[in-house]
Amino acid sequence: MAHCLIVDDSSVVRKVARRILEDFELSVSEAEDGRQALEMCRSAMPDAIFVDWFMPVMDGFDFVKALRAEEGGERPKVVFCTTENDVGQIARAMRVGADELMLKPFDKSIIESKLQDVGLL
Numbered sequence: 001m002a003h004c005l006i007v008d009d010s011s012v013v014r015k016v017a018r019r020i021l022e023d024f025e026l027s028v029s030e031a032e033d034g035r036q037a038l039e040m041c042r043s044a045m046p047d048a049i050f051v052d053w054f055m056p057v058m059d060g061f062d063f064v065k066a067l068r069a070e071e072g073g074e075r076p077k078v079v080f081c082t083t084e085n086d087v088g089q090i091a092r093a094m095r096v097g098a099d100e101l102m103l104k105p106f107d108k109s110i111i112e113s114k115l116q117d118v119g120l121l
Contacts, residue, residue, distance in 0.1 A: 001025065001026065001027050002026050002027070002047040002048065002120050003026065003027045003028070003029070003044070003046045003047050003048075004021050004026050004027070004028050004029075004046055004047065004048045004049070004050065004120075005028075005029050005030070005031060005037060005040060005041070005046040005048070005049045005050070005076075006018060006021070006028060006029070006030045006031070006049075006050050007030075007031045007032075007033070007034060007036075007037040007049060007050065007051040007052060007055070007060070007063065008030075008032070008050075008051070008052040008055070008081065009032050009033060009052065009055040009056060010052070011032075013052070013081075013104070014030045014032075017050055017081075017106075017111070018030065020107075020108050020111045021111065023108065024111075024112070024115060024120075024121060026115075026120070029046070032055070033055045033056055033057035033058055034051070034055060034057065034058030034059060034060060034062055034063030034066070035057045035058040035063075036057075037049070037051070037058075037063055037067075038058070038063060038066055038067060038070075041067055041070060041073065041076070042070065045070075045072045045073070045075060045076060046076050047075075047076060047077065047120060048076055048077045048078075048079065048115070048118055048120055049067070049076050049077070049078045049079070050079045050081050050102070050114075051063060051064065051078060051079070051080055051081065052080075052081055052082065053080060053081075053082040053084060053089065053093070054082075060080060060082075060093075061092060061093065061096050064078055064080075064093070064096045064097045064098060065096045065097065067097070068096070068097040077099045077100070077118035077119070077120070078097060078098045078099050078100070079098070079099065079100040079101070079102050079114050079118065080093045080098045080100070080101050080102070081101075081102045081103075081104055081106065082101070082102075082103065082104060083103065083104045085103060099117075099118055100114050100117055100118060102114050
């Protein structure tokens with residue numbers, strides 16, 4: 001069973017994403033900031049990570065940059081999730097190692113499309 005990590009400081013976003021991902025029979029874990037997510041990845045590297053851009057403690061950009069430097073950190077597919085659609089920020093996300101971008105609010109069909117894009121469905 002593929003494993004997805006949801007990284008977002010909003011418990012509501014994490015809860016919605018978890019329910020959708022579990023509907024696709026994926027195992028799911030959650031982190032509320034990048035530092036917590038990085039610790040979790042060091043213990044068990046997920047197959048995919050849905051990560052928010054702006055979070056306290058460690059934001060999504062710094063998390064992905066640190067993740068990609070970890071042993072095995074090149075393997076997870078990273079989907080940045082945001083309400084922002086600034087071209088400069090999107091380019092920055094791709095430079096640090098994002099595989100996909102997903103705008104909030106999202107629904108089941110959007111997540112399904114991203115899971116297909118990254119090869120988990």
